[in-house]
Amino acid sequence: MRKYRQEIEKYIDEHRDEMVADIIKLCSINSTRGEYVEGAPFGEGPKRALTMALSIAQKYGFDITNYDNYVGAIDLNNKEKGLDILAHLDVVPEGEGWSVTAPFEPKEIDGKIYGRGTSDDKGPAVAALFALRAVKDLNIPVKKNTRLVLGTDEECGSSCIKHYYTKEKEAPMTFSPDGEFPVVNIEKGQLQGEFSAALEDAGEKRLVSIEAGTKVNVVPPKAKAVIEGFGIEEVEAKAKEVTKETGIQFKYDLVPVFEITALGANAHASTPENGNNAITGLLELLCRLDFSPSKKIETIKKLYSLMPHGDTKGEAMGIAVEDEKSGALTLAFSMLTLKNNIMHGFFDSRIPVSGDGDKILKTVREKFADIDVEFLNDSVLAPHEVDENSTFVKTLLSIYEDYTGLKGECIAMGGGTYVHNIENGVAFGAVFPGTDTKMHGADEFVVIDELIASAKIFAQSIVELCN
Structure with missing residues (x-):
């Protein structure tokens, strides 16, 4: 039996209801990134979530620090740095298709909490807070400090945590409860491609506009286009073929313009195979429609040939690569607009550790140049890897095994977390093997018992890593 395990387990179990209540309070706030206003760098929603989280921590007796409403910090004690736990309070947009509850009206149902942010990442953030609370209230002796760092812009580039590290140094060890158990020691590299082109138009049967996607790191569940010169029968006949082949559904509004809406299923861009991309379905x-010849239609067809429906590995783009350590490269066509004959779009690619980022970038540039579309990126984020044989990683794996009875091993993921650029940083929970929390999708949820187990694991980790 690990030292203090019984006390930790008893404490966390006794505070289950408080943990659930705090998660529900935090998840009631729409903390999607908004417009900058003075004192709220990412909008009022993320600021409100941060203010509430820090007030909860103060209520439990912790010292807090607010870094300009970018990041908040909660300290176990005032000793030297030992461990940082990095979590975030911002969320992706609510999206479509919620059925159990409204996105920001979280509910506890049958042992789960449903709502946007319950899994990513407010639920795990609260679990980490209760882990700190257990160590503090039980007076378990530790030689170093654990700091829970709460950011507010993880979903849109992590500028919050970059701001934090202009003011603070990294701790010797860092984990983020924003991934999966057991330990994510590899995060793939990333290319978030942006492209643009001015497209000439002609003829009576025209493509007027496209509006699709909400975030570069989300597979879009909806995409819209406005067309002219077509009858509904012609479009429906082709749409039925596409639906049969792809599963994408279509609906139509004929007044005041002919608007087509493609309906798919969203997913995180790091796992595009789990969704059904509405952009590529629409394209x-x-x-297949018989448009009048134009540069616009010609370019749209060439663009689609680079990222066709169902190609989530970059094969058509010529950048597919795979390895045993971190799996296959992924590619998600995530955003596209066409307005006033200006096309602008984004895709998200996650690159395994064996991938040559510079070579991939060069290939993509050449492919877009070939179709006369300007590619706007000049850099690739390199993969991140921490030694699986380090004492830090081995300790986390050992605690996970003891608390769960499951095998502890290192895994790789395509999703990026706050630790991607931190030398000794890994993702550690809070999603358990075999659980799909519908992160970034409709009806996102967290399993309460799994979050309780996470809090116990985090508390034990604090005790052992800081001694």
Whole structure:
């Protein structure tokens, strides 16, 4: 039996209801990134979530620090740095298709909490806070400090944590409860491609506009196009073919313009195979329609040939690569607009450790140049890897095994977390093997018993790593 395990387990179990209540309070706040206003760098929602989280921590007797409403910090004690736990309070947009509850009206149902942010990442953030609270209230002796760092812009580039590290140094060890158990020691590299082109138009049967996607790191569940010169029968006939082949559904509004809406299923861009991309489904339909010849239609068809529906590995782009350590490269066509004959779009690619980022970037640039579309990126984020044989990682794996009875091993993921640029940083929980929390999708949830187990694991980790 690990030292203090019984006390930790008893404490966390006794405070289950408080943990659930705090998660529900935090998840009731829409903390999607908004417009900058003075004192709220990412909008009022993220600021409100941070203010509430820090007030909860103060209520439990912790010292807090607010770094300009970018980041908040909660300290176990005032000793030297030992461990940082990095979590975030911002969320992706609510999206479509919620059925159990409204996105920001979280509910506890059958042992789960449903709502946007329950899994990513407010639930795990609260679990980490209760881990700190257990160590503090039980007076378990530790030689170093653990600091819980709460950011507010993880979903849109992590500028919050970059701001934090202009003011603070990294701790010797860092983990983020924003991934999966057991330990994520590898995060793939990333290319978030942006492109643009001015497209000439002509003829009576025209593509007027496209509006699709909300975030570069989300597979879009909806995509819209406005067309002219077509009858509904012609479009429906082609759409039925596409639906049969792809599963993408279509609906139509004929007044005041002919608008087509493609309906798919969203997913995190790091796992595009788990969704059904509405952009590529829409483009498949548009490429089958008999438009009048134009540079616009020609370019749309060439663009679609680089990222066709169902190609989530970059094979058509010529950048597919795979390895045993970190799996296959992934590619998600995530955003596209066409307005006033200006096309602008984004895709998200996650690159395994064996991938040559510079070579991939060069290939992509050449492919877009070939179709006369300007590619706007000049850098790739390199993969991140921490030694699986380090004492830090081995300790986390050992605690996970003891508390769960499951095998502890290192895994790789395509999703990026706060630790991607931190030398000795890994993702540690809070999603358990075999659980799909519908992160970034409709009806996102967290399993309460798994979050309780996470809090116990985090508390034990604090005790052992800081001694």
